[in-house]
Amino acid sequence: MNIQFRxxxxxxxxxxxxxxxxxxxxxxxxxxxxxxxTELYPYLAKRWQHHLEVYGVHAYQGxxxxxxxxxxxxxxxxRDAYPPEGGPQGSSLSFMQKQHLDPSNVQLGxxxxxxTGQGIRNHELSAALCSAINDWQIDKWTSKDKxxxxxxxxxxxxxLAAAAEIRERAGDKNFVQVLLLSRNVxxxxxxxxxxIYQAAEEAGLPxxxxxxxxxxxxxxxxxxxxxxxxxxxxxxxxxQSALAxxxxxxxFERFPKLKMVMIEAGFGWAPSLAWRxxxxxxxxxxxxPHVKRPPSEYIRExxxxxxxxxxxxxxxxxxxxxxxxxxxxxLLFATDYPHWDYDEPSxxxxxxxxxxxxxxxxxxxxxxLYGLTA
Numbered sequence: 001m002n003i004q005f006r007x008x009x010x011x012x013x014x015x016x017x018x019x020x021x022x023x024x025x026x027x028x029x030x031x032x033x034x035x036x037x038t039e040l041y042p043y044l045a046k047r048w049q050h051h052l053e054v055y056g057v058h059a060y061q062g063x064x065x066x067x068x069x070x071x072x073x074x075x076x077x078x079r080d081a082y083p084p085e086g087g088p089q090g091s092s093l094s095f096m097q098k099q100h101l102d103p104s105n106v107q108l109g110x111x112x113x114x115x116t117g118q119g120i121r122n123h124e125l126s127a128a129l130c131s132a133i134n135d136w137q138i139d140k141w142t143s144k145d146k147x148x149x150x151x152x153x154x155x156x157x158x159x160l161a162a163a164a165e166i167r168e169r170a171g172d173k174n175f176v177q178v179l180l181l182s183r184n185v186x187x188x189x190x191x192x193x194x195x196i197y198q199a200a201e202e203a204g205l206p207x208x209x210x211x212x213x214x215x216x217x218x219x220x221x222x223x224x225x226x227x228x229x230x231x232x233x234x235x236x237x238x239x240q241s242a243l244a245x246x247x248x249x250x251x252f253e254r255f256p257k258l259k260m261v262m263i264e265a266g267f268g269w270a271p272s273l274a275w276r277x278x279x280x281x282x283x284x285x286x287x288x289p290h291v292k293r294p295p296s297e298y299i300r301e302x303x304x305x306x307x308x309x310x311x312x313x314x315x316x317x318x319x320x321x322x323x324x325x326x327x328x329x330x331l332l333f334a335t336d337y338p339h340w341d342y343d344e345p346s347x348x349x350x351x352x353x354x355x356x357x358x359x360x361x362x363x364x365x366x367x368x369l370y371g372l373t374a
Contacts, residue, residue, distance in 0.1 A: 023358070025345050026108035026366030028306050029210070029263055029334035030096075030148075032141055033075065033113075035087035043132035043139075048125060058121045060185060060216030081338035089338040093144055100337045101147060104345050108366055109148045111137055112179055112210055112263065116153045119181070119214020126155035131165060134175075142174040149370065151179035151208055159195035166196065170203035176370040177206045177261065182235065183213025188242040189249030197255045206259040206304070206369060209242060211235035232341075239265035240273050243299065247277060250290040252298035259369065260303050264336060267305040268313075271325045274299050300327065304369055306334035307361075308343040316350040328357040332366045 034040065041049050075088050081099065083092030090096065101109060117129025130153045137150035152169045154162035169175050178200045186192060188209065200207045212235070218224040219234035221241075239262050246252060246260065277295035285291065305326065313319050323331065335343050349361065367373050 022105065023345070023362050024105050024107045025333055025362045026110070027100075027104070027106050027335050027337065027345075028108075028110045028261070028332040028366055029308060030100075030109045030111050030337050031077075031090050031114055031339060032096075032111050032137070033088045033090035033115075034136070035091040040129065040132045040136055043135040044128060048128045051125060057125065059214050060119050060121060061214055076340055077338045078340050078342060093141060096337070097145065100335070101145070104335070106147055107363060108370070108372060109145075110176060110208075110366070110370070111141055111148055111150045112208065113137065113151070113153055114210070114212065118153065118156055119184075119216075120155070123155055123158040123161060127158060127161040127165065130155045130162075131168075134165070134169060138174045149176040149372075150174050151177050152205070153179050154196060156180050156193065156196065157185055159192050163195035163199035166199040166203055166205065170199075170205070175205070176372070177208045180207060180209050181213030182209050182211050182238045182242050182265065183217065183219065184215040185217075186215075187245030187249075189245030189247070189251050191249075194251070194254070197251055197258050201255045201258045204257075204371070206261050208261040208263050209239065210263040211239065211265045213238075235265040236269050240269060243273065243303070244277060244295075247295045247298050248288055248291060250288070252302050253290055253292055256302075258302060261306065261332065261369075262303060263306045263334070264308060266309050266311055267307070267326060267331070268311040268319075268322050270299065270303075270305065271322060300330075304330050304332055304365070306332045307348065308334040308336040309341055310343050310348050316352060319350065320352070328360055329365055329368075331361055332369065333362050 044052075075090075077089035081089035081095075083089075083095040085092060085095075100106065113133055116133045117126040120126040120129070133153045134150065137153075142148045142150050152166055152175050154165045156162055166178055178196065180188065180193075180196070182188070184193075197207065219231055219238055221237075225231060225234065243260075243262065252258065274296035277299075281288070281291065281295055311319055311322065333345065333348075335345060345362070349358065353361070
């Protein structure tokens with residue numbers, strides 16, 4: 001079933017060269033896709049090609065492909081994003097350039113591949129697929145368009161192997177961050193993931209935590225929901241659990257130079273989570289003596305947020321109040337191209353924003369975080 005989730009004809013119209021925005025932007029959440037099932041084979045050893053053909057993959061969740069909820073769109077993507085030459089949405093660089101990068105005036109695009117080798121029970125296969133994805137990102141994307149930078153995909157459930165992949169890619173200008181997902185076997189602050197944070201800190205690379213994942217657990221703490229809309233709302237709950245775990249397990253205290261980017265789960269919930277954590281920490285801090293400061297201080301110093309899905313309160317003043325707490329210097333613009341809930345850059349920010357904050361929001365913050373200042 002194909003349903004185009006657009007509220008009006010105007011909103012459904014893609015940008016054209018005529019109405020392309022003049023503001024240069026960084027898009028910090030672009031999803032490239034593989035055109036064919038075997039597109040990674042040139043980057044995989046014969047052993048793993050054979051393994052995939054004979055045994056497939058064994059994921060932590062019951063469904064073998066994709067997140068554990070049916071989507072109203074194939075690959076949760078825009079119907080108008082199918083490349084004319086065929087293949088799934090997001091699989092054609094030339095079409096991505098024509099439909100998004102050029103008309104949206106994207107100067108920096110951060111690639112976050114999904115459906116990779118993350119969340120696979122065979123950790124050796126997971127590491128091999130993630131390494132192949134990283135080679136594929138260079139060959140097909142970043143080497144072909146200098147506006148694009150890749151995220152290092154790692155087999156996150158094997159912290160040591162993931163750290164090795166990060167160190168292997170460290171210093172490679174094709175990569176600007178490490179990519180994790182919010183749904184894992186255990187909360188992200190647990191010790192099994194610490195080698196990842198250590199390697200990322202050593203490499204000076206932010207760690208992006210994208211919504212979704214393959215940990216085998218339901219997205220709610222009370223079981224599996226019935227509807228896709230519950231999953232969409234659940235991403236923010238899942239990210240809150242991940243962020244609380246990172247703070248209370250002491251990850252930010254242990255790795256003070258670590259920078260985290262919370263991707264595609266909104267940001268309006270951040271102040272209330274921090275306020276609740278601060279209040280409880282005041283009463284129970286003796287349980288977590290390794291958390292030496294109020295949780296809000298770690299969050300405001302070491303966490304950045306991508307904007308898609310952009311908060312959309314009735315009163316724009318409410319949005320500005322939230323951003324004021326987070327900091328205009330902590331927001332990274334993102335569209336989520338080519339997914340159906342794409343935020344169009346020319347229409348996402350309400351009026352009333354200063355020119356300095358607008359520039360930081362659309363481009364400056366991302367350039368600074370990723371070390372790409374002109």
